[in-house]
Amino acid sequence: MTGAASTPTPQEFDRVLSSMCTEPHPAAREAAVAFLADNPGDPATYPAVADLEADAVDALGDVVGLSNPHGYVGSGGTEANIQAVRAARNLADGDVNVVAPESAHFSFQKAADVLDVELRLAPTDDDHRADVDAVAALADDDTALVAAVAGSTEYGRVDPIPALADVAGDADARLHVDAAWGGFVLPFTDHDWSFADAAVDTMTVDPHKMGRAPIPAGGFLARDSETLDALAVDTPYLESDAQPTLGGTRSGAGVAGTHAALDALWPDGYRDQYERAQANAEYLADELAARGYDVVDPVLPLVAADLPDDEFGALRDAGWRISTTSAGELRVVCMPHVTREMLDAFLADLTDVGNV
Amino acid sequence: MTGAASTPTPQEFDRVLSSMCTEPHPAAREAAVAFLADNPGDPATYPAVADLEADAVDALGDVVGLSNPHGYVGSGGTEANIQAVRAARNLADGDVNVVAPESAHFSFQKAADVLDVELRLAPTDDDHRADVDAVAALADDDTALVAAVAGSTEYGRVDPIPALADVAGDADARLHVDAAWGGFVLPFTDHDWSFADAAVDTMTVDPHKMGRAPIPAGGFLARDSETLDALAVDTPYLESDAQPTLGGTRSGAGVAGTHAALDALWPDGYRDQYERAQANAEYLADELAARGYDVVDPVLPLVAADLPDDEFGALRDAGWRISTTSAGELRVVCMPHVTREMLDAFLADLTDVGNV
Numbered sequence: 252m253t254g255a256a257s258t259p260t261p262q263e264f265d266r267v268l269s270s271m272c273t274e275p276h277p278a279a280r281e282a283a284v285a286f287l288a289d290n291p292g293d294p295a296t297y298p299a300v301a302d303l304e305a306d307a308v309d310a311l312g313d314v315v316g317l318s319n320p321h322g323y324v325g326s327g328g329t330e331a332n333i334q335a336v337r338a339a340r341n342l343a344d345g346d347v348n349v350v351a352p353e354s355a356h357f358s359f360q361k362a363a364d365v366l367d368v369e370l371r372l373a374p375t376d377d378d379h380r381a382d383v384d385a386v387a388a389l390a391d392d393d394t395a396l397v398a399a400v401a402g403s404t405e406y407g408r409v410d411p412i413p414a415l416a417d418v419a420g421d422a423d424a425r426l427h428v429d430a431a432w433g434g435f436v437l438p439f440t441d442h443d444w445s446f447a448d449a450a451v452d453t454m455t456v457d458p459h460k461m462g463r464a465p466i467p468a469g470g471f472l473a474r475d476s477e478t479l480d481a482l483a484v485d486t487p488y489l490e491s492d493a494q495p496t497l498g499g500t501r502s503g504a505g506v507a508g509t510h511a512a513l514d515a516l517w518p519d520g521y522r523d524q525y526e527r528a529q530a531n532a533e534y535l536a537d538e539l540a541a542r543g544y545d546v547v548d549p550v551l552p553l554v555a556a557d558l559p560d561d562e563f564g565a566l567r568d569a570g571w572r573i574s575t576t577s578a579g580e581l582r583v584v585c586m587p588h589v590t591r592e593m594l595d596a597f598l599a600d601l602t603d604v605g606n607v
Numbered sequence: 608m609t610g611a612a613s614t615p616t617p618q619e620f621d622r623v624l625s626s627m628c629t630e631p632h633p634a635a636r637e638a639a640v641a642f643l644a645d646n647p648g649d650p651a652t653y654p655a656v657a658d659l660e661a662d663a664v665d666a667l668g669d670v671v672g673l674s675n676p677h678g679y680v681g682s683g684g685t686e687a688n689i690q691a692v693r694a695a696r697n698l699a700d701g702d703v704n705v706v707a708p709e710s711a712h713f714s715f716q717k718a719a720d721v722l723d724v725e726l727r728l729a730p731t732d733d734d735h736r737a738d739v740d741a742v743a744a745l746a747d748d749d750t751a752l753v754a755a756v757a758g759s760t761e762y763g764r765v766d767p768i769p770a771l772a773d774v775a776g777d778a779d780a781r782l783h784v785d786a787a788w789g790g791f792v793l794p795f796t797d798h799d800w801s802f803a804d805a806a807v808d809t810m811t812v813d814p815h816k817m818g819r820a821p822i823p824a825g826g827f828l829a830r831d832s833e834t835l836d837a838l839a840v841d842t843p844y845l846e847s848d849a850q851p852t853l854g855g856t857r858s859g860a861g862v863a864g865t866h867a868a869l870d871a872l873w874p875d876g877y878r879d880q881y882e883r884a885q886a887n888a889e890y891l892a893d894e895l896a897a898r899g900y901d902v903v904d905p906v907l908p909l910v911a912a913d914l915p916d917d918e919f920g921a922l923r924d925a926g927w928r929i930s931t932t933s934a935g936e937l938r939v940v941c942m943p944h945v946t947r948e949m950l951d952a953f954l955a956d957l958t959d960v961g962n963v
Contacts, residue, residue, distance in 0.1 A: 284643075290626065457856075467854075
């Protein structure tokens with residue numbers, strides 16, 4: 252080993268403002284530790300965790316407005332987005348394309364490379380949401396999938412999902428909604444985003460983001476069983492017949508942690524968590540605006556604001572884990588571990604940095 | 608939640624003979640629990656676990672005979688095999704094919720579907736190893752990758768890696784070795800399998816199998832940096848520039864657990880573990896042969912034997928977690944949790960079952 256003499260310690264969350272992950276719920280942590288060695292990818296050997304997964308998928312269906320959901324708990328949102336594109340490609344014929352807004356997560360770039368499909372990115376509107384006309388203009392007979400975002404990574408924006416469903420329908424394409432981050436806050440808002448709100452075929456919703464499950468826990472959900480059938484590969488030497496997942500061995504910790512988090516928090520705990528997070532985001536946005544920074548209004552608990560590079564750098568040097576949008580704005584994700592006290596400490600440091 | 612009233616409990620390992628996963632080493636479990644909420648996919652936010660990963664990759668290089676390795680700890684062997692095929696495809700031009708022995712893990716079927724490449728499967732020889740001439744006969748100008756197996760899933764066989772490296776070289780193709788299960792036992796054998804033994808370009812070696820790390824911990828290693836460059840996708844809103852991994856968010860538990868397991872066990876602990884496992888496999892093989900079953904000789908700690916279906920079913924009904932090869936043979940993987948006492952209990956139940 253080439254490591255330093257001292258053992259690295261896990262990241263403390265008291266200065267983490269950049270992550271879409273968070274501290275797991277205590278019940279989720281406990282379940283994850285218990286099921287650390289179980290492999291839901293081998294249900295004949297590990298039936299208990301396979302049962303937990305079936306229950307967890309049903310519970311995720313409740314979150315996203317889908318009775319009788321088909322899906323699984325995988326490694327994360329990237330896997331789920333890849334699988335959505337893969338299913339659409341496999342169900343179509345010949346060379347296909349995917350149309351998504353420019354605000355789509357970079358995992359769609361990864362999916363395009365991995366799956367060898369063309370990705371067409373449509374401009375967003377003035378509020379960083381998918382421009383429906385721009386998406387429609389890029390869709391054609393070879394479009395297998397329209398991808399929409401419900402809670403974008405950079406600005407927490409929710410695309411006009413029903414209108415994009417119409418675009419997908421007109422192109423005879425499927426509609427995928429990436430609610431990796433937004434899926435556990437949107438049920439408590441008035442947005443139209445779910446399987447119940449539009450003709451959504453597949454969805455990404457990550458328990459290990461706002462769902463308070465431990466990493467790795469990414470949810471991939473489909474309305475119809477044909478989606479998983481289109482992903483299934485035969486499995487010799489496992490006592491099951493076919494495997495639709497992208498991975499083989501999978502994390503029992505993620506599955507059991509997801510089950511436990513949903514059991515503990517759906518729906519009231521998640522509602523409380525959303526209301527706290529949203530209030531914190533609006534507080535931070537107001538405080539930043541009062542200090543004269545240009546702020547992107549937090550539709551969901553995510554604040555972006557224009558911050559000079561030197562101030563950004565000084566805050567990082569002070570230990571704050573912050574990141575930028577591709578346009579260079581400060582980006583603060585008000586995850587459940589982000590408290591009002593943390594934001595006040597951050598604002599105090601920002602004041603100090605600005606005064607230097 | 609639709610679950611039963613009683614909470615499922617994790618799988619006990621005292622009757623698990625079918626899995627290539629096992630109980631993590633205590634130090635690995637402790638590290639995994641500590642780093643459960645860290646995301647090595649976001650090194651700017653979680654630098655400690657990123658440092659652990661860099662160290663762990665170096666240590667994995669020691670296991671597989673590679674100084675200055677390039678790679679990462681991902682979700683498992685399937686991801687690593689997909690990435691090996693993806694890198695080969697991306698580094699080649701046009702439509703490509705992959706040639707592998709029929710004994711290759713079914714993740715290569717998955718890779719072929721995901722990556723839209725042709726998979727050509729060559730027959731194996733009488734001892735379930737890749738037939739070099741058969742592989743050579745399938746390789747042509749469009750072959751981007753020859754895949755070899757070092758410790759096959761069904762029979763624990765080691766392909767003739769140096770000869771397959773020659774085949775790959777003649778076809779101007781890359782060579783990938785899938786040592787997902789075998790990588791932590793082969794260093795203590797006389798087999799030629801590693802980066803030091805042949806012109807291997809990439810390798811799968813899974814800490815969460817014989818490496819005693821918790822799930823998910825799959826190792827993907829490459830000799831040259833161009834391999835990871837061929838996989839890299841740009842990453843906005845992360846403070847790093849590009850990401851070669853298949854997933855986005857990744858498991859800190861898997862990375863820290865890998866680091867801790869390697870620290871505790873390489874090399875002497877793994878050697879002891881291999882010697883115990885191999886002795887157990889030979890003991891089981893001898894006992895089964897003495898009872899009149901046809902046994903496939905355990906080259907590595909994995910025993911296959913012809914068992915009537917009714918006896919197999921009765922043993923599963925008795926709680927034994929066992930599986931079959933695609934040819935229908937009983938398959939017992941002598942993982943570190945498999946003790947002599949377990950095997951004696953299994954043999955006693957087999958005797959009872961045979962006498963019914």
